[in-house]
Amino acid sequence: MFSTLRQILGENWHWRHQVWSLAKIDLVRTYRGAALGKIWLFAKPAVYILVFWFALSFGIRSASDVNGKPFLLWLACGVFPWFYMSDIITSGSDIYHRYPYLVNRLKFPLSLISTFYSLSLLIVLGCMMLFTIIVCLMLRIPLGVHLVQLPLVLALMFLFWTAWSMMLSPLSAISKDFANLLKTLSTPFFWVSGILFEIGKWPQWARLVMAFNPVSWSVEAVRDCFVYDRWFWSDPYSFLPFVCVLLMFALLALHNHHRLYMEVPDVI
Template sequence: MLGTLKQILTENWQWRHQIWDLAKFDLIKTYRGAALGKVWLFTKPAVYILVYWFTLSIGMRHASDVNGSPFLLWLASGVFPWFFMSDAINTGSDVYHRYSYLVNRLKFPISVISTFYILSLMIIFACTMAFTIVVCLLTGVHISRYILQLPLVMVIMFLFWVAWSIMLSPLGAVSKDFANLIKTLSMPFFWLSGILFQLDSLPPIGQHIMAFNPVAWCCEAVRDCFVYKEWIWSRPDELIPFLIVFLVVVLLALRNFKRLYKEVPDVL
């Protein structure tokens, strides 16, 4: 496995400039031909947040300030990360089909595909986080020192979901049924990961189980920066299970990549 890890790291380092260029090109291609261009980066998540806010706070009357912060900020700091992770779960788990023209290039390292795709998603996520900070400043919401850990949280999320993509993409390339299964599981991830409800409302056993949910940890880590105002390492009962899952994902990624990466060009 160490040899596979060295191979992946070496390929990503050697192609670091191309990774950035490919990530930017992927964004340009996504919004090419749209009159509003980059405005669409914010339109979709903003519309969803407003719909959730209206449903929960007005329709169901089940919304109030969280830890002294507006409910809308709590909602945005969970939904914005979810949009990043949703694409990472769905497309990131089957990224070789999306970029089959690169897979079939003889000298192109396929481990780089996961990296630049997740990076393109991270650029959008970084924009939404910057937008959230600006909105907080304009509306008078207090920005605490805990916002300083946001770059660290984003780096951790980037590394985790790259590993996730490398772990599952070879399986998705070999079996379309597996890729469809992962896409089917994305909706349960949304409803069961505390994006629309507070995890401390669950019974203790539920909170222990949810600690091993990477989607839940990522959303809570972003909320630590904006709403809960805690350092991500101040709750080891949540951080340690996430790190265990992270390690398992990395090991499975190395195993699956080593066993299947030579077969991927043939099946595509």
Template sequence: MKEQWEWRKQILSLGLFDLKKTSAGAVLGSFWFFAKPAVYIFCFWFALEVGLKSGNQTGSDVPYILWLMGGLIPWFYMQDILGAGIDVFKRYSYLVTKIKFPLPGIPTIYSISTMIIQAGLVAALLIVFFLCGQTADWYLLQIPVAMVLMFVFFDLFSLMTSCLSAISKDFKNLLQTLSTPLFWLSGVIFDVYSMGIPAIEAILMFNPVTFFVTMYRCAVYDKMWIWEKPEAIIGFVVVFILQLIATTIIYKRTHEEVADVL
């Protein structure tokens, strides 16, 4: 935290630069940041609500598209972290090998650029929310809180996994292999709380993806507070503490070797 605070201006500047660099060379520029999520959302909406009639099974007057977007939009951020975010030291290898830049700040660069895209997707979610005839309420305040928690959690996750990925390519391959199963087994496109299998529901409460998806849906669809589902909070807190401990241990043991390996 100390290193990141001292280098905060450089980290923010590099995060914004990374976003500009990604869209450089494209005529439509930043449009492509939102085109792919929009296509994904439409395809899932068509398959689940039009094809499988899942919207009729919720028993709610709130449009099903809000439930679906409440799960997919946070997943887009987490998917990026589980993709390029698990190996950012190689993505920004020049900061590791050629510049004296603090290692903990490098994952934050990618997290910032990815979170800016997430903020744009949240804005789109709110537009759909109001177009569906919903009115603003206090529950929407859970979204910025969820975004902050998601940023902190996955920034730590990116630091931990990048240290390990720099040491071993097998770890990177393992995480990339698990990305797709994580999507299908995390309640992104199904309701964890209506499974009717208590043991599995209890296990999924320790899945951070499930927690963030639940928090978004509490804000835009369920119209309730996340603390009304204490099992989700308990599971997330336990996982967050364990990850914080693991990240600290792994960073202390590997940060001096990362530059040499790269």
């Protein structure tokens, strides 16, 4: 297990410049040929936010300020991270079929594929977070000192969802049924993870269960930076379960990579 960890860390460090280059290439390729180019990075999330805001404000009528901050900011802090996680849950869980030409290159480490794909999505999320900060400053929405923890929150999200991709991609490469099953998780994760609802108002047992949901933790941690004005580690009943899940997924990622990385090129 430790030898596999050293191998993966060594590969990522040795190929770090290539990882960064591939992440940028993947980002450019996604929007190549589109007249509006990088505007599409924000267009889809913005449309989702406006639709949800309209539905919750004028339909369900449950949109009210949260902790003295505009509901729209609270909503954006849930939807923006969700787009990063949604892409990992769907495409990132079957990443080897997305880049078969890299899988079949003998000298290219498989562990790097999950890393640069997650990094390319993280760049987009980082731009969205910067955009949110700029809008808050323009509208004079107060941002507290807790915003300084945002890079650490994004780093933890990157570690977890990269491990998620590395853990599940070998299984998806071997079994198409497993890959199709994972693609169905996106919608359930969205509706049960508190992206549109305040988890703090849920019963105690429900909050305890949600503490083991990585999507829920990620969304709440980003909201801690912008809306709730608290340190994400200040509540051990939510942070410690996330750490446990992160460690478990990391160990499973190492196990699956060690057991299956030699078989993946044969089935792609």
